[in-house]
Amino acid sequence: MELIGRIFALAIATIFVHNFVLARFLGLCPYIGVSKKLDSALGMGMAVIFVMTLASTFTWLIQTFVLVPLGLEFLQTIAFILTIASLVQLVEMVIQKTAPALYKALGVYLPLITTNCAVLGVAILNINEELNFIGAILNGLFAGLGFTLVLVLMAGIRERLDKAEVPASMKGMPIAMIVAGSMALAFLGFSGLNI
Amino acid sequence: MKLTKEFSKGLIKENPVFVMALGLCPTLAVTTSVQNAIGMGMAATFVLVFSNIFVSLVKNFIPEKIRIPSYIVIIASFVTIVDLTMNAFLPEIHKSLGLFIPLIVVNCIILGRAEAFASKNNTISSIFDGLGMGLGFTLALIVIGGIRELLGAGQFFGMNVMSAGYKPILIAILAPGAFLVMGLLMGLMNLTKRK
Numbered sequence: 001m002e003l004i005g006r007i008f009a010l011a012i013a014t015i016f017v018h019n020f021v022l023a024r025f026l027g028l029c030p031y032i033g034v035s036k037k038l039d040s041a042l043g044m045g046m047a048v049i050f051v052m053t054l055a056s057t058f059t060w061l062i063q064t065f066v067l068v069p070l071g072l073e074f075l076q077t078i079a080f081i082l083t084i085a086s087l088v089q090l091v092e093m094v095i096q097k098t099a100p101a102l103y104k105a106l107g108v109y110l111p112l113i114t115t116n117c118a119v120l121g122v123a124i125l126n127i128n129e130e131l132n133f134i135g136a137i138l139n140g141l142f143a144g145l146g147f148t149l150v151l152v153l154m155a156g157i158r159e160r161l162d163k164a165e166v167p168a169s170m171k172g173m174p175i176a177m178i179v180a181g182s183m184a185l186a187f188l189g190f191s192g193l194n195i
Numbered sequence: 196m197k198l199t200k201e202f203s204k205g206l207i208k209e210n211p212v213f214v215m216a217l218g219l220c221p222t223l224a225v226t227t228s229v230q231n232a233i234g235m236g237m238a239a240t241f242v243l244v245f246s247n248i249f250v251s252l253v254k255n256f257i258p259e260k261i262r263i264p265s266y267i268v269i270i271a272s273f274v275t276i277v278d279l280t281m282n283a284f285l286p287e288i289h290k291s292l293g294l295f296i297p298l299i300v301v302n303c304i305i306l307g308r309a310e311a312f313a314s315k316n317n318t319i320s321s322i323f324d325g326l327g328m329g330l331g332f333t334l335a336l337i338v339i340g341g342i343r344e345l346l347g348a349g350q351f352f353g354m355n356v357m358s359a360g361y362k363p364i365l366i367a368i369l370a371p372g373a374f375l376v377m378g379l380l381m382g383l384m385n386l387t388k389r390k
Contacts, residue, residue, distance in 0.1 A: 022370060023370050024224070024294075025220050025221075025223045025224035025370070025373070026220055026224075026298075027220070028219040028220045028223065029219060029220070029303060032216070032219065074275060074279060075275070076297070077271050077274055077275050077278065077297045077300055078268065078271040078272065078275060081267055081271050081300050081301070082264070082267075082268070082271075085264055085267065114301075115301045115303060115306065116301070117220050117298045117301040117302075120297070120298060120300065120301050121294060121298060124294055124297055124298075125294065128294070167382075168385075168389070169382050169383075169385035169386040169389060170378075170382045170385070171385075173216055173378075173381050174378045174379070174381040174382035174385065175378065175382075176378070177374050177375070177377045177378025177381060178374070178375060178378040178379070180374040180378075181371045181372070181373075181374030181375035181378060182371070184370045184371035184373075184374055185366075185371040187370075188369065188370065188371060
């Protein structure tokens with residue numbers, strides 16, 4: 001029971017309280033760039049959840065069983081970004097061969113994910129916060145879910161915003177930033193949660 | 196004359212943050228004070244200049260297909276140098292910038308300049324391009340950091356500048372303030388451009 005409680009607490013903390021986009025400022029480029037249409041936001045979100053979970057798993061293993069025993073912790077940044085880049089490439093090839101339908105839905109988003117700072121961010125955070133193996137995997141999964149949640153919410157708002165009358169100089173990026181600010185304000189309310 | 200043009204275009208005309216909207220994550224995350232803004236700007240400028248130098252030197256030896264991974268390795272090496280150097284000599288700033296130092300690797304400004312400029316131009320122009328873009332980035336960070344610090348803490352660069360009765364608008368240095376200030380600044384840029 002206690003374990004389930006701890007997993008639940010981690011989920012709430014990562015998805016809402018320390019939301020990757022709105023509280024930690026990670027993954028802003030796709031958050032602003034891929035949030036114009038609801039279905040592309042969903043596709044991007046799914047791809048990010050997938051890659052973040054896998055990246056958390058592999059970077060934790062590499063840190064614990066390769067970098068630390070060899071005393072090469074200073075290579076962390078290089079090792080992690082290479083792991084993520086090759087992982088994304090591998091995932092792309094595997095999905096293309098085994099699940100063409102899924103590849104059609106996620107394919108265009110996968111290459112973009114390598115330079116999504118949320119993925120490298122979660123990998124480094126897992127190590128900094130000294131999470132164990134299961135904790136790291138779950139943290140990656142929940143961080144991806146949190147990212148997808150705000151991305152989809154944002155896309156929903158922006159689809160409506162298209163029909164609203166916005167001052168000409170605020171159209172596009174500026175108003176998207178203001179909307180993001182209001183969302184961050186709403187999410188700030190979660191920081192009162194004591195878990 | 197050409198070199199001054201390469202240098203000055205990054206400052207205003209092609210400012211990476213305000214005009215091209217690149218590198219949003221660090222821009223919003225570290226601009227809670229002018230000091231952080233300068234620290235981040237300098238770190239990114241260093242990486243930008245040296246990765247531009249190296250990319251322009253090796254551009255003729257790297258096969259087309261693996262150029263992006265090679266650029267990422269070059270960038271990651273310089274980020275590691277900055278990370279370790281700042282940790283040793285500027286531990287205060289290093290601590291407050293935290294996660295965002297290793298995340299310079301995935302800052303799209305740097306990979307963007309490597310791919311769009313350094314891989315097509317000679318070393319000298321690449322140095323000036325990197326310097327201009329880096330300082331343009333720093334400038335943008337200082338502007339945003341200055342506004343947020345002034346509103347949110349009543350200070351500028353750590354000095355009290357508001358009158359004694361000023362009540363800080365705390366929201367400006369919290370997460371939502373970053374989005375709101377950025378959105379309004381972008382709107383202002385559009386407004387001046389249209390006139």
